[in-house]
Amino acid sequence: MVESAVVVGTGLIGTSIALALRQRGVDVALSDRDPAALRLACDLGAGRRLGTGPAGPADVAVIAVPPSAVPAALREAQERGLARVYTDVASVKASVVERAAALGCDLAGYVPGHPMGGRERQGPGAARADLFLGRSWALCPTARTAPEAVKTVTVLAELCGADPLVVDEAAHDRAVALVSHAPHAVSAAVAARLLDGDTTALALAGQGVRDMTRIAGGDPRLWREILGHNAGPVAEVLERVAADLAAAAAALRSGDPGPVDDLLERGRAGHARLPGKRGAASTPDYAVLSVVVPDEPGALGRLFAAAAEAGVNIEDVRIDHSPGLPLGVAQLSVAPRVQQTLAQALTRGGWSVHR
Amino acid sequence: MVESAVVVGTGLIGTSIALALRQRGVDVALSDRDPAALRLACDLGAGRRLGTGPAGPADVAVIAVPPSAVPAALREAQERGLARVYTDVASVKASVVERAAALGCDLAGYVPGHPMGGRERQGPGAARADLFLGRSWALCPTARTAPEAVKTVTVLAELCGADPLVVDEAAHDRAVALVSHAPHAVSAAVAARLLDGDTTALALAGQGVRDMTRIAGGDPRLWREILGHNAGPVAEVLERVAADLAAAAAALRSGDPGPVDDLLERGRAGHARLPGKRGAASTPDYAVLSVVVPDEPGALGRLFAAAAEAGVNIEDVRIDHSPGLPLGVAQLSVAPRVQQTLAQALTRGGWSVHR
Structure with a gap:
């Protein structure tokens, strides 16, 4: 059902999807505006350049570009007739779908998507065929998306080893604010404080703060875009985290152990709710x-x-x-x-x- | 110079130190109030029970108990004459030293210490001889600590593969508030928010939020103690993190990209200051x-x-x-x-x- 694919955008996510599909024998055509990224993806065996090899529409096209660029790239791909079904990988969905509709994209053949794999490093050189293995892959079909198109993108996600999960776009955006976008901003806020420390302070850094600030090393331009496109849900989570931290600080200053105990206990309980990585x-x-x-x-x-x-x-x-x-x-x-x-x-x- | 040692407290840290010393041929005597912990540490080859084997004071005694228990355990060890030099491993220093002095401990032979290794798992079963390999090990001699005692504990840290670093106790406490204690509270605050999410939201959790909340899975009782003993420096960092997050939330709500950009850029710059171990x-x-x-x-x-x-x-x-x-x-x-x-x-x- 998915024997051929086009991947538009050979960054970390696009190239990882392409590598996974190649492993399953899918014919993959690649395109990227950056010739160096495209060359590296091809050298890694992620696929052939779009325009070489078999002509005609592929079974599915994956628009793997940053959120702001998705609507225009989707419209261009649809105008060129690159595939029968289209999906994207942007980590915000409501604003992308709204802008795609406004641009006149064909929504019947478009399945908004979001694979939950990622790394703090960018580009095709960091790509891995197993990036999505055992991860969830959110599918947010619009009211106008054809059921056949959802089936195709479900197969695509499964070929990448992921676990497809159909979810309403607003619920998706609230969920990723909680488990991804707000945590990214908090990681940045902890990492930003390291600018206050002298060399001795930094020499005392252990694994905990390294793990907490790993995602703060990600691309600020991409994350500014993501946070901006999911502003309301992210702001709500950040306000609650800020309130908890301000309350803990006040309690520490007044010597009242209650709020600190409460925060640590809630933290342990919340952490315990994270499901084990499926497909482990x-x-x-x-x-x-x-x-x-x-x-x-x-x-x-x-x-x-x-x-x-x-x-x-x-x-x-x-x-x-x-x-x-x-x-x-x-x-x-x-x-x-x-x-x-x-x-x-x-x-x-x-x-x-x-x- | 360090041929014999006593380790009081065979939890994760004490047992790891003992294992490292045994690997270097040091004679190690162990004690713990919990017979099961002591038996497991002995079975793991971390040393012999205190009171068996050679008598007489050891070259150094390591008080590896939680921060609140250090002063009394130190005084008891000194009264029993277990060693010529004493150190501890508590992750807060000023309050421990103050209470040790108030209890009448001999400060000339005491080198307050803090090895920077740790794991989110507890107990002797989680111990590793290489827990401190390549890590910093803070030494905070008091005004009355003898230089010879500092030399002994420096050798101890080096025998464990660590990098000893002499630092003033107040500077130490500010530093660990920044790189360890406040990040722990922030991790708990992010993890606590996961109590708000439904099953779908949690299914979308990826590696980023797992890494950020890993330390929130640690022992709440131990961390309540640590945060309480370093209240001022921790509160100061938490207040700044809360202020950054509140400002980012307000900016997201008003559509002003400036403060969010600024936070992400500062986060990336702060993260880049972490020495080594971060990869290319x-x-x-x-x-x-x-x-x-x-x-x-x-x-x-x-x-x-x-x-x-x-x-x-x-x-x-x-x-x-x-x-x-x-x-x-x-x-x-x-x-x-x-x-x-x-x-x-x-x-x-x-x-x-x-x-």
Whole structure:
């Protein structure tokens, strides 16, 4: 039912969708206004350039551009007849649909969509075929969307390993304000405070504040757009968070433990409501080895050469540097079945290995 | 200089310190009021029970109990003459030192300390010998602490793989309010809002809100204590975060993009100040090259060997890898002055290089 697709916009989301579809044997044509992004997506095997290969409308076109650009890109794609069914990936829905209708887009063949995968890094180089594995994928059909079109985009989401979920556009926008947009603004507010700290303060930062501010590293232009397009629902959540924090601060100043206790207990209860990531069973589960690495040219090369000699493929690597120390720690992710082999081989080679 | 140690309190932190010391050949005696925690720590190889084995004072005793319990536990340990030098691990320092002094503890042999490792899980079962590897370890000697005692605890921190950092107790408390305590309260405030969402809203939760609320899953009793003992500095940060969020909400309601832009830009700048451990994309001092890498043993080794041959040190690397695809992308961080050299050398070597 979905044998061919067009992806307009080869950023993180578009390229990840294209990679997932290619893995399932779908013919994918790509386009992007940025020639460098398009070239990298093609080099990664995400598909062929639009205009090469088979002509005629594809089964589905994915408009994977920022929210403001969706209505015009959708209208252009529909005018060119790129596909029989269209969807988008913008994380706000009501304002996008309203503007698409105003621009005269064909709503019968358009299924507003929002896959719930993302990373704080942008561009096709950060794309992953498994970005949506086990994630929800919201579908917000309009009153005029044809049921057949919803079926097609449901199949598209399933081909990407996601869990399609039909939801009213206003409910969608309130929900993402709560679980995504407002948290982004709060992450920025915590990260902004780090500008107040001196070097010592920042040296004391641990994993907690790193996790809390990770999403604040995202693209400010994209997020300004998202927050602006979902202003009311986001403002409502931010007002409540601000009120809770102001009350906690006042209670700390007056020595009243009640409101602080209450906030911590509500926080623990709210956190417990988050559902486990669905599809976790099929997510590759890697074992991680920490290896101490001298900070000098060639050291990582020697480490990876030693791994290759042991016949072990490194699936992922992260380097942790201790500022001021002549050493770093490389966190190597490998398939669990080869963890022991690699640890023994590296230890024999004189590396300091930690599980 | 540190050949024997006593650890009072075999929770997550105490047991992790004990495990690290045992790995370095230190004789470790353990005590805990909870017999089950003590037995598990001993079974894990963290040391022997206090009162068995060699008698006489150890080189150092680590008081690894919650902040409120430190002064009494310190006084008791000093009265029993457990060690020549004492330290603690409480994440607040000024109030602990003040109460220890009021209780008549010997301050000359006491080095207030705070290792910056932690996990959201508690107890000896969650302990790890590498919990402090590459982390800062704050030492806050009082005006009466003997320099020899500071030397001993510096060695202790180094034996655990940490980076000791001498800092004034008030500066420490302001710093951890900024990078740990206030972020914990903010995490709770975001998590508390999840009580407002229905099942659909929670189904749309992605990795961002999970990361932001992870620490809100921590022990409310411990955190109530920590926040209460560092009330002033924490309240100050929370007030500023609340003010930023209230201003952003008001701006969203009035359609004024300025304050939201400003918050997002400050958030990104603050996030970029976190030292190390953040990976290529957010490390501003390095240039980043993306290189397409085949998913096969030895490919990364060849890439790093090519970089070493060009005389270029790779400062950081991140691998983006789509499971099931024969390619990944390595994001190489290098000093900006060698970016061109590396790009040319790799391109000549047949690598697909993207800026």
